[in-house]
Amino acid sequence: MGEIVVGADLLRKVVTELLIQLGTPSDVASIVADSLVEAEEKGVHSHGLMRLGAYVEEVRKGSLNPAGRPTVLKEGVATAVLDGHMGFGHYVAVEAMEMAVTLASKYGVGCVGAVRLHHTGMLEFVTERAARRGMIGVAMNNTEPLMVPVGGRRRAVGNNPLSVSVPSSAGPVTLDMALSVVALGKVREALFEGKEIGEGWAVDGEGRPTRDPKEAMLGSLLPVGGHKGFGLAFVVDVLAGALIGAAVGPDVKTWSTPGGWNSGFLAISIDPAAFVGREELSAAVSRYVRRIKEIQGVKVYVPGEDRAERAQESRRFGLRISSRLAENLVELARGTPTGEELSKYVAALRNP
Ligand SMILES: NC(=O)c1ccc[n+]([C@@H]2O[C@H](COP(=O)([O-])OP(=O)(O)OC[C@H]3O[C@@H](n4cnc5c(N)ncnc54)[C@H](O)[C@@H]3O)[C@@H](O)[C@H]2O)c1
Known part of the structure; x- marks a missing residue:
């Protein structure tokens, strides 16, 4: 699965606009966007932009109050x-x-x-x-x-x-x-990206070791x-x-x-x-x-230090995100002005 390079500022803007559209006050939206983009910059993808879809879903279900202070x-x-x-x-x-x-x-x-x-x-x-x-x-x-x-x-x-x-x-x-040996988000990330999880991360519903993220989601993570x-x-x-x-x-x-x-x-x-x-x-x-x-x-x-080093690289050479995540963001942000900008950017990379 390919990766694309996107500007962190563009992503922050896309996320902020999307959250505001959901009823989030702009100062709150910009903190959430900063947190998600910083996680991406630091390589903590499990707690980065792949979470956005779940937040949107939680707002729609009423479990997350976007205006809650x-x-x-x-x-x-x-x-x-x-x-x-x-x-x-x-x-x-x-x-x-x-x-x-x-x-x-x-x-x-x-x-x-x-x-x-x-x-x-x-x-x-x-x-x-x-x-x-x-x-x-x-x-x-x-x-x-x-x-x-x-x-x-x-x-x-x-x-x-x-x-x-x-x-x-x-x-x-x-x-x-x-x-846990790894955060659940890393299992979600593997599921999202269609990859196997590492050995010793989790057991299935019967307590047997597994490398299948689906089985792991039904079973348990192992403590570090x-x-x-x-x-x-x-x-x-x-x-x-x-x-x-x-x-x-x-x-x-x-x-x-x-x-x-x-x-x-x-x-x-x-x-x-x-x-x-x-x-x-x-x-x-x-x-x-x-x-x-x-x-x-x-x-x-x-x-x-590992994360700080990755953040520095992302800020210097641009933020790399998977094409799958880029498509997901385009879908989520459809209708927002910067979402359209992201959509055109991703489409231009797809069909240069
Ligand atoms: N909000 C929540 O409910 C929730 C739940 C679970 C996890 N999380 C987040 O998930 C993230 C990922 O957690 P994780 O346990 O997978 O992190 P991780 O295993 O990637 O890193 C754990 C720590 O080890 C450090 N580290 C990594 N490699 C190192 C090395 N070679 N030498 C020295 N130090 C090194 C990292 O900088 C980090 O501080 C965290 O940011 C955590 O806050 C959040």
């Missing part, structure tokens, strides 16, 4: 819980992190949870906003059950993504991962690192779910449960100024990264 349910000194009013999770999560950063600048630490929000996308989009301002950003959410516990047979916990961004003199250093990944997923469920009044484990409803979405989200920010100092932390992280690289003698990456 968070309101405060509960406030403490350096804490808050938000009601996301079933709005775009990308936006609600950004708002929660903004609030956590503001609280952290005042009190050293800020911790903001959110309930009733839709899919949050690639979490580092949220945590890097904190790190770019010299703060530590931590974000996590629970998902519907997707993974089996070690030795178990039934999906019991989500693959609960966790992202931590720390500032460094050379920009944020970010670990952003789902707690066996019992350790399962344990971490359990902990995220407690912090992003039970602690803030959202559902946990087998009771979490999101994509595959009609009228669902009772998952939770948690943003934590820490101001290094309350500890070693902002500049000192950034310098210490940079030194640490340099030390790791110096002692290897071969090229290695620190967390997030």
Whole structure:
């Protein structure tokens, strides 16, 4: 299947217009578009533009409220819980992190949870906003059950993504991962692209290893690192779910449960100024990264560096997306002014 090169700005415009047409306020639409295009630029296709069709469907079904903006349910000194009013999770999560950063600048630490929000996308989009301002950003959410516990047979916990961004003199250093061997989005991506999934990613409905994405969707994902990944997923469920009044484990409803979405989200920010100092932390992280690289003698990456490198390449040489995804976007954006522009561009590449 071929790939085409498209300008990121054109894609951002197409997505923003499409979301506005669905009833999304323009500021919210542009945050969602930024998140999806940044995921594409970083090679996190599973949480990029291929999700758009599902969002459109969710808006039509009424499970996603495109105009939903968070309101405060509960406030403490350096804490808050938000009601996301079933709005775009990308936006609600950004708002929660903004609030956590503001609280952290005042009190050293800020911790903001959110309930009733839709899919949050690639979490580092949220945590890097904190790190770019010299703060530590931590974000996590629970998902519907997707993974089996070690030795178990039934999906019991989500693959609960966790992202931590720390500032460094050379920009944020970010670990952003789902707690399954791969995110479910990567299985969806394989299904979408008609490819096999990797070995050790998933089991089928009978608990047998499978490389068929369809079987994997009916079965379970496997936790990263066996019992350790399962344990971490359990902990995220407690912090992003039970602690803030959202559902946990087998009771979490999101994509595959009609009228669902009772998952939770948690943003934590820490101001290094309350500890070693902002500049000192950034310098210490940079030194640490340099030390790791110096002692290897071969090229290695620190967390997030692979994605940052891919983003740089996409920004330099243009964003590569599969022709299948391009056709899908053209179909979705039909009727919007920039959608027509994209349609002509894709058609010209097809019939040069
Ligand atoms: N919103 C949701 O509900 C949800 C659910 C699941 C996953 N996700 C998102 O899915 C995305 C994909 O997750 P994933 O677990 O497949 O990520 P991944 O396995 O591709 O990467 C995990 C982490 O490892 C780092 N990394 C990759 N290669 C490396 C190397 N060679 N050396 C050092 N570090 C390296 C990456 O930068 C990243 O921080 C994440 O962005 C996550 O936020 C979101």
